[in-house]
Amino acid sequence: MINTNSEKINEILSRGVEDIFEKDSLEKKLKSGKQLRVKFGIDPTSPDLHLGHSIPLRKLKQFQDLGHKVVLLIGDFTATIGDPTGTGKGLTRSVLTEEQVKKNMKDYMKQISKILDIKEESTFETRYNTEWFGKMTMRDFYSLARIEYVSQLMARSMFRERREKEKLEKKDLLTLSEFTYPLLQAYDSVMVEADVEIGGLDQIFNMLNGRKIQEKLGQKPQDVIALKLLIGLDGVNKMSKSLGNQIVLDDSSSDIYGKIMSIPDNLIFEYLELLANISIEEVKKIPNPRDQKAVLAKEIVKIYHGKKEAQKAEDEFNKTFRDKEMPTDIPVFETDKKTYPILDLLFDSGLAESKNDAKRVIKGGGVELESDTVTDWRKEIEIEDDTTIRFGKRKFIKIKKK
Incomplete structure (x- = not known):
């Protein structure tokens, strides 16, 4: 049974959302009572998921709670190629071996289950893109490549920037494998028959490419939800393990609490919108930023460790930093x-x-x-x-x- 509650639909379409393609189409689908297949793809480039990853996972949970089918696409094949998105400064992303990919994704489901109900088969499905790319022949690949145009790929700002950097440094930086990545991600949408794809703002090009490839291969184009990106603990850059500005989902309750308390004041309401379940307006009534962060920190710890651990983390933090006492449990x-x-x-x-x-x-x-x-x-x-x-x-x- 699909829930078509208008308030919950509005939350899907608004909280944490930067843009939607096509919003009218998606809203109509959500009100239709039909179960949608909602895709989110993630390449296992690291063994740890952080709060930045929780944003699309929490959006998936909103769909799942309404009865729609979440399709978690693990890019175990594409991780060995490297997504050029988000590498920054014109750099090539490191390529992983199959062994590294397997090691990285070993605990993915345990971490993802902190947010999604992975045991409910009617609303959760896991796919790995080695299912189709691992069997694809060169003939199959070239047949697929014929429907993608180089001029459209080169129009992407990230590829243009890489080409400019190549000219300045007089050396090759953009590999052919990276150039094909948007096509492979788009084909994932075809193979899982996605009605909707969710991803970060930096994935808009790839997700819209999925719409185009679906149409060319005879499927109805997926609607796309582009989500806001989470700024890391440094207050400047997108949350990332490589920059050391992340909060990992498997961090201890005290570490999560302490790290949230360390964020710059100007990120409080952004974190509330993207990471918490509480009302932003209610927190705005609290005059002191320190107390606002305390509410935020306790709420986030509660999501991943439960109410009891959240209270314990708050008490330990206050004991150590407000009352200048030693923590109770010292390693x-x-x-x-x-x-x-x-x-x-x-x-x-x-x-x-x-x-x-x-x-x-x-x-x-x-x-x-x-x-x-x-x-x-x-x-x-x-x-x-x-x-x-x-x-x-x-x-x-x-x-x-x-």
């Missing part, structure tokens, strides 16, 4: 060493992502040993039981001697 790092170079200790214990990261944070005054600020990155630490180290604002360890 333990065991060692049998008598002395430890501080950079090695910070890296080996998992506090720092690298020794350069450790050095940077020490220079910035962000490392404390038993409440004393560490200023010398060459320092040798004498290991004593129950010594506490703070790294940055949110990371702590307690040292235990083996």
